[in-house]
Amino acid sequence: MTKSKVNILFNMTSFWRxxxxxxxxxxxxxWLTIATITILVLALFSVNILLTVQVLSQNAVEAVKGKVxxxxxxxxxxxxxxxxxxxxxxxxxxxVKTVKYISKNxxxxxxxxxxxxxxxxxxxxxxxxxxxxxxxLVINPKDSDQAPALIEQIKxxxxxIIESRDFTDNALLLEKIxxxxxxxxxxxxxxxxxxxLTSVLVAYNSIKVAIYTHRQEVEIxxxxxxxxxxxxxxxxxxxxxYALAATIIGVALxxxxxxxxxxxLEVFFLDYQFNVVHxxxxxxxxxxxxxxxxxxxxxxxxxxxxxxxYAKV
Amino acid sequence: MIxxxxxxxYYNPAVPVLADINLAIEAGEFISLVGQSGAGKTTLVxxxxxxxxxxxxxxxxxxxxxxxxxxxxxxxxxxQIGVIFQDFKLLPKKTLWENVAFALEVCGQxxxxxxxxxxxVMRIVGLEDKRDxxxxxxxxxxxQRAAIAxxxxxxxxxxxxxxxxxxxxSINANEIxxxxxxxxxxxxxxxxxxxxxxxxNRLKKRVVTIENGVITSDQKQGKYII
Numbered sequence: 011m012t013k014s015k016v017n018i019l020f021n022m023t024s025f026w027r028x029x030x031x032x033x034x035x036x037x038x039x040x041w042l043t044i045a046t047i048t049i050l051v052l053a054l055f056s057v058n059i060l061l062t063v064q065v066l067s068q069n070a071v072e073a074v075k076g077k078v079x080x081x082x083x084x085x086x087x088x089x090x091x092x093x094x095x096x097x098x099x100x101x102x103x104x105x106v107k108t109v110k111y112i113s114k115n116x117x118x119x120x121x122x123x124x125x126x127x128x129x130x131x132x133x134x135x136x137x138x139x140x141x142x143x144x145x146x147l148v149i150n151p152k153d154s155d156q157a158p159a160l161i162e163q164i165k166x167x168x169x170x171i172i173e174s175r176d177f178t179d180n181a182l183l184l185e186k187i188x189x190x191x192x193x194x195x196x197x198x199x200x201x202x203x204x205x206x207l208t209s210v211l212v213a214y215n216s217i218k219v220a221i222y223t224h225r226q227e228v229e230i231x232x233x234x235x236x237x238x239x240x241x242x243x244x245x246x247x248x249x250x251x252y253a254l255a256a257t258i259i260g261v262a263l264x265x266x267x268x269x270x271x272x273x274x275l276e277v278f279f280l281d282y283q284f285n286v287v288h289x290x291x292x293x294x295x296x297x298x299x300x301x302x303x304x305x306x307x308x309x310x311x312x313x314x315x316x317x318x319x320y321a322k323v
Numbered sequence: 324m325i326x327x328x329x330x331x332x333y334y335n336p337a338v339p340v341l342a343d344i345n346l347a348i349e350a351g352e353f354i355s356l357v358g359q360s361g362a363g364k365t366t367l368v369x370x371x372x373x374x375x376x377x378x379x380x381x382x383x384x385x386x387x388x389x390x391x392x393x394x395x396x397x398x399x400x401x402x403q404i405g406v407i408f409q410d411f412k413l414l415p416k417k418t419l420w421e422n423v424a425f426a427l428e429v430c431g432q433x434x435x436x437x438x439x440x441x442x443x444v445m446r447i448v449g450l451e452d453k454r455d456x457x458x459x460x461x462x463x464x465x466x467q468r469a470a471i472a473x474x475x476x477x478x479x480x481x482x483x484x485x486x487x488x489x490x491x492x493s494i495n496a497n498e499i500x501x502x503x504x505x506x507x508x509x510x511x512x513x514x515x516x517x518x519x520x521x522x523x524n525r526l527k528k529r530v531v532t533i534e535n536g537v538i539t540s541d542q543k544q545g546k547y548i549i
Contacts, residue, residue: 235401236429
């Protein structure tokens with residue numbers, strides 16, 4: 011057998027033995043394994059709950075933003091062609107997301123529906139004998155940040171069919187929403203940063219404790235001639251295993267929690283399609299993959315430092 | 324086989340733990356290193372296993388000058404010197420068989436060789452029927468026998484026994500000493516560190532006495548004289 015083949019065989023054998031030592035250690039120190047994984051699961055769970063709060067707050071703001079619109083009331087005598095021409099021009103503006111045309115008849119139907127329990131208004135409407143409402147165009151901005159600029163542009167539009175414009179309140183509302191969004195993001199990121207830092211410290215400490223309990227074993231390993239690789243690597247594999255197990259258990263606990271939460275959110279997000287379970291499913295790899303990688307890195311770092319400190323490898 | 328030349332070891336610059344130790348041990352010898360607690364015996368063992376460095380002097384084992392041995396080389400040294408301790412130092416979460424096999428596994432030995440050699444040493448120390456027990460499931464004497472099996476697994480030319488009978492009753496202690504004598508008869512150099520007067524006097528082998536870090540006596544067929 012050539013030297014390189016012998017080396018490959020040696021490395022393969024060593025790799026499987028290191029894996030074996032790692033899993034023996036995990037299975038024969040069941041309580042330590044359970045305690046370590048439980049702490050990691052709780053750390054991940056708290057990060058995920060905060061992430062959920064952040065996602066919900068952002069979507070709540072988006073939901074409100076989606077309801078913000080600017081209305082242009084048009085002269086009743088405007089022809090359909092003139093209105094559709096103005097609608098097309100508005101739709102062509104880069105800041106505009108959608109433009110909805112509400113005809114006189116649609117406005118009247120909507121008015122009747124809104125006041126169906128108010129017989130006096132309905133009776134007054136009948137006495138008038140004609141439709142007093144104007145057609146309108148409801149403009150939905152692409153981004154609430156661009157709404158002030160959009161308002162300015164619409165103000166400059168001197169199309170004669172425009173009777174009146176209604177966006178003074180919206181401008182104020184949009185400003186408030188943008189302020190709230192900014193605050194939510196700042197506060198959310200700050201709290202997430204604190205939570206992540208706490209979780210990192212908790213995970214780091216639990217791994218250190220796990221290694222500390224093994225310090226006598228490490229001493230014995232060194233005495234029988236184990237190389238640093240044989241001492242180090244089973245702990246590193248265990249660290250990655252803890253991260254993987256914590257992520258899997260974390261996911262298994264987190265999705266039922268989200269499913270319980272979803273019905274309450276449906277009431278809150280009425281008219282706005284948002285499903286928190288779908289959100290986490292569609293971002294599964296990104297969210298939980300990153301969490302696994304981050305947790306594995308923290309564990310490996312904690313293991314390496316703890317072995318150096320307690321086992322003097 | 325082992326040569327210590329003018330070895331000094333200081334932890335505190337004012338008080339040497341070992342002072343001008345000169346000791347030559349021939350291959351196949353059985354030597355008892357005796358002295359009271361704190362005399363420097365264990366420090367000497369640690370120096371021979373590469374756990375501690377000398378402050379000055381020279382140590383040669385076989386053809387290998389280990390005076391300035393690097394950390395990377397220490398595992399190789401420990402595979403050539405078998406060591407047993409008073410507290411056995413077995414891995415508590417491994418069976419007796421796994422404890423013995425571990426010393427070969429960490430060297431990357433093939434599994435068939437490990438099975439063969441471990442079976443053989445377990446038979447030599449009389450533990451073949453307790454191979455699947457964990458250390459806390461057997462007696463102190465059996466734990467020490469497992470530790471001896473582990474120390475023998477690399478077929479070392481030197482076996483260092485640091486107070487191997489310290490935690491054992493007299494019957495188990497005698498069994499362990501008999502086992503060490505048998506191992507010595509196979510040609511292995513045995514260095515027995517002890518303060519058990521009865522054991523040393525019965526052996527009638529070379530006795531080196533250390534007091535306050537200094538060799539005060541070195542007798543061919545000596546007795547415990549402190």
